[in-house]
Amino acid sequence: MRLAQALAAALLAATSFSTQAVTLIHNFSGYQTTEKALIQFSAMAFDQGKVLATGSIKDLAHKYPHAEKVDAKGKTLLPGLIDAHGHMLGLGQLNTVLDLRDQSLQGALNAIKDHAQGLDPNEWLLGRGWNQVTWPDRRFPTSAQLDALEIDHPIWLRRVDGHAGWANSKALQLAGIDKNTQVPEGGEIVRDTHGNPSGILVDNAMDLMQKAIPSPTLAQEKKSLQNAFRTALSLGLTSVHDAGITEKTLNVYRELARQKAIPMRVYPMLSVDSHNYTKLLNAGHIGSPSERLYMRSIKLSADGALGSRGAALLEPYHDRPKEKGLLLYPEDKMLTLLKLATDNNFQVNVHAIGDRANQIVLNHLETLNEEKSQKQHRHRVEHAQVIEVMDIPRFSQLNLIASMQPTHATSDKNMAGDRLGEKRLIGAYAWQTLLDQGTPIAAGSDFPVEPANPMFGLHAAVTRRDRQGKPSEGWRIEEAMTPEQALRAFTLDAAYASHQEKVIGNLQPGKFADFILLDKNIFEIDPQEIWQVQVLETWVAGKRVYRKPL
Structure with a gap:
């Protein structure tokens, strides 16, 4: 008898603990999509990381009377976005490389000059985000424009789409890219009228540069x-x-x-x-x-x-x-x-x-x-x-x-x-x-x-x-x-x-x-x-x- 009572008490305690662990968030405008429709709800109960139910506070408070309540104060609730x-690596590196997004050509050159001042000797100046399509002449930039900055660092800057890169002459030299460099299949080395690399590498040609940059x-x-x-x-x-x-x-x-x-x-x-x-x-x-x-x-x-x-x-x-x-x-x-x-x-x-x-x-x-x-x-x-x-x-x-x-x-x-x-x-x-x-x-x-x-x-x-x-x-x-x-x-x-x-x-x-x-x-x-x-x-x-x- 005592054993049965003890087991019953333990079961009750376990049930109470489980119920107490439920969280009930409410007072929000909630939306989610299903296979068939857009569903609206204003309360949600969850426990141990998973959803128990969605609906109204009236229904869920009755179903989970001991839940810990969280007032969302009228905000909008959506499923986590995907x-x-x-x-991810590129996103996480944005604070360590130069971000040239939305910069004019002159703005980009100014930013490159400023960024170089914080680099250690022989460190590569890396960046991304330039977009020649937004510049007045819409032309690819050149290594000569980077060389004119007189920066004693190899420079490699990826285009906003990641499918082209802009290098200075020092970077091209370290990568061994010159007039005689063979273009890899699926890539392009943009050249000037004399056949010399202009400083722009497209798609698979970027691998030639990437091999020279310390990983x-x-x-x-x-x-x-x-x-x-x-x-x-x-x-x-x-x-x-x-x-x-x-x-x-x-x-x-x-x-x-x-x-x-x-x-x-x-x-x-x-x-x-x-x-x-x-x-x-x-x-x-x-x-x-x-x-x-x-x-x-x-x-x-x-x-x-x-x-x-x-x-x-x-x-x-x-x-x-x-x-x-x-x-x-x-x-x-x-x-x-x-x-x-x-x-x-x-x-x-x-x-x-x-x-x-x-x-x-x-x-x-x-x-x-x-x-x-x-x-x-x-x-x-x-x-x-x-x-x-x-x-x-x-x-x-x-x-x-x-x-x-x-x-x-x-x-x-x-x-x-x-x-x-x-x-x-x-x-x-x-x-x-x-x-x-x-x-x-x-x-x-x-x-x-x-x-x-x-x-x-x-x-x-x-x-x-x-x-x-x-x-x-x-x-x-x-x-x-x-x-x-x-x-x-x-x-x-x-x-x-x-x-x-x-x-x-x-x-x-x-x-x-x-x-x-x-x-x-x-x-x-x-x-x-x-x-x-x-x-x-x-x-x-x-x-x-x-x-x-x-």
Whole structure:
């Protein structure tokens, strides 16, 4: 009898403890997308990192009478946002390299001169973010402009898209690049009228420079990733798909995972250029959908970017009729690399910007599908930026995911017409066309190419305007997303794109309590104001990991 009473008391105590541990957040305007609809709610209960229920405070307070209540004070609550295509190491390194984003040519040269004063002797001056398309003459800069600064450091500055770089003569000399240097396949060494390197290297030619630059240590990469975690969480990102990492960076991630030092969710894509690529594929997936580190995909870049004219086009560039862009791999090698991944049960995520690159990638994925159904892998085309109109239905036929970055459209809107001409814009940045045929869009930013702030992406997706409100009617506004579609692209469909929709992506019972609180309601304000919305708090697995300073 006493034993039975003791067991009953212990059970009651355990039940009470469990009930007491429940947290009930309420007094907010909540939104989440499901497979069928946009759901609104004003209260949510969670325990041990997972959602128990969503609904009203009346219903949940009755169901969980002993829950600890958190008053959200009328804010807006959304599921944690997911960036389906970013570069964590690059984001984390932004505070250690020179950021030239939005600079004029003269402004960039002034910033370079100032930055050099803080460097140690013989240290490389590294930076990124310049964009000649925004300069009056729209021409590539030259090494002579850097040499005129009389800086005694090798200088290497990546273009905003990461697909071209600008070097001074000292950097070119250290890399052994001169008039006789052979151009690597899939790259370009821009030359002057005498055949000398001008200082600009495009796509695979950048590897010649990269080999001369001291690579960061494991400790430096670890610090950069930790910087990136803090930045991402402060912007409301609870998950990032890291779009192309080396074996070295993977090892840093694994060490952080062992130390339980990853405060968000990371879904890395193994670069096909990684050392030991085949061996890593043979070793299989890393982690599981519910773990902070989960890797089961590879990244291959088929071509370059529009801004540097490296995107591979079916017809010549409208503003340079003799050029069609670059393929970064021979077609047969590309197929071999993709097949090696799928044979090892890996999802393939392929960067394709130009219509030729997209067509080739679709052809390869169709070939693989004919050999064996690829549906379970959920293959992705990263960017899917310019697509031949006749190729668009193939995304649906092959069950592909379009991994797209809304801010690319609003950043490229002035340049895209120059590069493509108006006719080819019909299949460019075609979000609504893809959605209408049932193709999921996994939204991201491609940071640090674009700012990491997902509010900028939500704004661009809905308005097709830049943050200055131009053009007022929206650029090719027929391809804009609805607010519900945009939210889903940054949450549930992004989670689907990483095989994680059963554990994150919305706040259905049983999923992780990953959510954010905002200062404004993105469904009620003027859409042009969405980019200004501030993240007040970020929660991962039921724990607050960021609070905006007062």
